[in-house]
Amino acid sequence: MSWETVIGLEVHVQLATASKLFSGSSTAFGAEPNTQANIYDLALPGTLPVMNEEVLRMAVSFGLAVDAEIGKRSVFDRKNYFYPDLPKGYQISQLDHPTVGKGSLRIVMDDGSEKVIGITRAHIEEDAGKSLHEDFQGMSGIDLNRAGTPLLEIVSEPDLRNAKEAVAYLKKLHSIILYLGISDGNMSQGSMRCDANVSVRRKGETEFGTRTEIKNINSFRFVEKAINHEVQRQIDLIEDGGRVIQETRLYDSDRDETRSMRSKEVANDYRYFPEPDLLPVVIDDAYIDAVRATMPELPDARCSRFVKQYGLSEYDADVLTSSRAMADYFEQVAQLCGDAKLSANWVTVDLLGLLNKQDLEIQQSPVTPTQLGTLISRIKDNTISGKIAKTVFEALTEGESDVDQIIESRGLKQVTDTGAIEKLVDDVIAANPDQVAQYKGGKEAVFGYFVGQAMKISKGKANPAQLNELLRKKLSE
């Protein structure tokens, strides 16, 4: 039996404002419990919300980045439910009139194929606090520092057909958010959180199957694992004659499984109604244009520019623009050394290889763009060969900082002195009479042997072009 998976993602992004959505409390991560929970955040009687203008700007910029309809009149609503991490007993959200309406996102899969994923909407809402379950004499502790932090909830259409697409979508979203600078996108700290609506159906069917919502997915890797696990669970269930029930399931990364959240089984009735403490947020074209004017170049546009301006391949350009930090890194290197193609090679092959191996983000790269740019410049100006450059690169990764000093102190400078190379060539010829005879007898392939020998003696420092030229000349004498 052949199955098709249908996935829609709800992504909560914490917006990187200094203060909360409706209060002047700090949003900084990691403070002592409740030191950033003030009278409004604690829902003291008589307190009222006042909206942070930066949240609106960030939401609109996201909308523009995904070609979405921008809500010129967005309305906040109260979503009512009781939970200790929700001090007011309602969450201020946007139900019918979100700030960001229908939009779309282009994803590129590993095989180079492209797909456009629909975005249903993105609305502004408040984050909740945190329940800490360490034991306080059988009690839970509530920290409301996070309560009221602005969130943008981005809801996708059920357009994703497998876990890999879901990951690609999430990564693209992550990239756009970082490009826009509207969130730090840190999944492990919860600044970007993902819930997945997953269902399966037999291939060819047009109706969607019953879906489950998987919560608490906090890394790209877990998204793929959680979805794959849930898909398999649903297929097994149906094939065994069972039925999927609509429910919320929690992903447990330690056990790599999803389990039903029994506490949320009772059907919620959120009793949404327009938030009377806030008025409609009304914006005009001038506001939207002003936001647009402050937006940076986004990944798709930057990718096309890299192809055009630097003559890079589509593939390299796509890899380099997958994150703003990487694209910035690349452009700094290219500018410094003046060779974009060589820079692209070094960044995509050597640098990314290194980062992958050490599981680092580009921001944490042990090699700075200036160092790499300088290194490539030294190849360009013949100070070192490309091969020696790898040695220098290695030294940089081990903590040495000055490219020229590394070259100097280790004596890696390329030998370009014609006299020295001539002596090297003479020595090699003198030491290998048999091979000379073979070469002169017409065996061209032996030429490589001479180059190798000369390089070995020079510890790789001989300028390859000069060496080649002199060797040919001397051998044909």
Place this chain on the structure above:
Amino acid sequence: MALDNTDVEKIAHLARLQIKQPDIDEVTSRISNILTMIDQMQSIDTSAVTPMAHPFDATQRLRPDQVTETNQRDRLQQIAPATENGLYLVPKVIE
């Protein structure tokens, strides 16, 4: 619109209120009376009317993104019923 006791219990649960069994009939009857009074609204057709959430067509003012609050935890937790290590305590939250 008349309610029965089950409806009232459901509503009470949504609102996290407890109604003692001996009181339930009276509560149900009083709320039903209120709903009957409210149902006078259905005497007119309002299909062409736009709902009005606020008396005026004012729009939301925005404040600059500035941190204006400082740590007041000690003062604010003086009025809290139960705290420990700066946390508000509640019976164990089960997920």
Place this chain on the structure above:
Amino acid sequence: MLSKTVAELSAALDRKDVSSVELTQAYLDRIEKLNPDLNAYITVCKEQALKQAAEADKQRAAGNGTPFTGIPIAHKDIFCTRDVLTTCGSRMLHNFVSPYDASVVERLQQAGAVTLGKTNMDEFAMGSSNETSYYGPVRNPWDSSRVPGGSSGGSAAAVAADMCAIATGTDTGGSIRQPASFCGITGLKPTYGRVSRFGMIAFASSLDQAGPLSKSAEDAALMMNAIAGLDSRDSTSLDHPAEDFTAHLQQSLKGLRIGLPRDHFTADLNPAVQTILQDAIKVLESLGASVTEVDLPHNHLSVPAYYVVAPAEASANLSRYDGVRFGHRAENPVNLEDLYKRSRSEGFGDEVKRRIMVGTYALSAGYYDAYYKKAQKIRRLIKQDFDEAFKSVDVILGPTSPHTAFKLGEKNADPVTMYLEDIYTIAVNLAGIPGMSLPAGMLQGLPIGMQLVGPAFSEARLLNVAHQFQLNTDWHQRRPEVK
């Protein structure tokens, strides 16, 4: 001295006929004497008041006075007052010492007023008789077997019984005007958004509005000068140009067009009240006003619509009372649900619970359109009625309440009977426009109020009409004999 208006007391303080400390002490003495019977105050701030009075005397002596410097006032216990118990008339907040001041409190303090204490009220402002208070009912100073009206019953009784010079109140469906009428004083509910709601404990956010309960229209104007105006901490506070509410008090009423709502003057209205209103209208006509009838065709739907909108908003506003961060918490909760349910059921009184349930029901799945949305539509129709009426008249005049103050317990049998008490006042809140009540006569020893309603931002005009009426009548100067 204690029966004087703010304007008179302010002049007396300026002349040094009396000091604020003396005045404050005299009010405190009277409170001590009368409060055990009237129960108008929940909290009296004796030491703080005397300290503020001493400071006010210094300010006045230094020539830094405002009309409120050194004037002893009372706040409805719905306004948060820093370091002072703020109960909202509820057991839920029996232990809530507010860590901050409401905007209204702050502004009056900045104007130099002395806070005598916090007045009793219907629990969370839900009531029309002050009988739902956890702190017991307030008694009407005119007849202690009767209610003072509600929900600002404590403030109204305190002003009427000279237990303060002036008081603050709030009005969601008539809670300033109806007690003003029952107690024979002047009360103004301003245009929605005129006075900041910051620090005013919410009942129904889109209807709540703070205003003065005073001994004269002039005093109400003075208080409006102190409390009205934009507040960045309340998003619904309106950015309307500041104005001097006393500026037009002396204006002649020549050319004033008064509208009488046809449906207010029907057989339902007590004939004696009708007669009193007719006499009041004659006074205004003698001052140059003309009278015509107007229609408010949807007024009869104001009570039903209100009892959807207000409970719906209240049901959410009161969710924060959960026993976790402040307020009442049930003892030894066995689990989270038990903590919530017992804290809330012990903390809230019956009327509050009833309204929370009505509101919860009106918002619940499947009923939203039939109730909440429908009510919001009727709200628009009611506002349109007023807009239409104000095309041909400047103010609308009618009764504040169908009758005089009723007996304690008289209307408790069925909540709907109590709700219908507000039939003349509620539409004004739904439309967001200003309304005031002022004494217009006496019936069997009890005061009768008349209501003036104007278009948005017409407070100064309403106060002008009321002031001119008060210059030509003495109903507002009548005081109960309190034993």
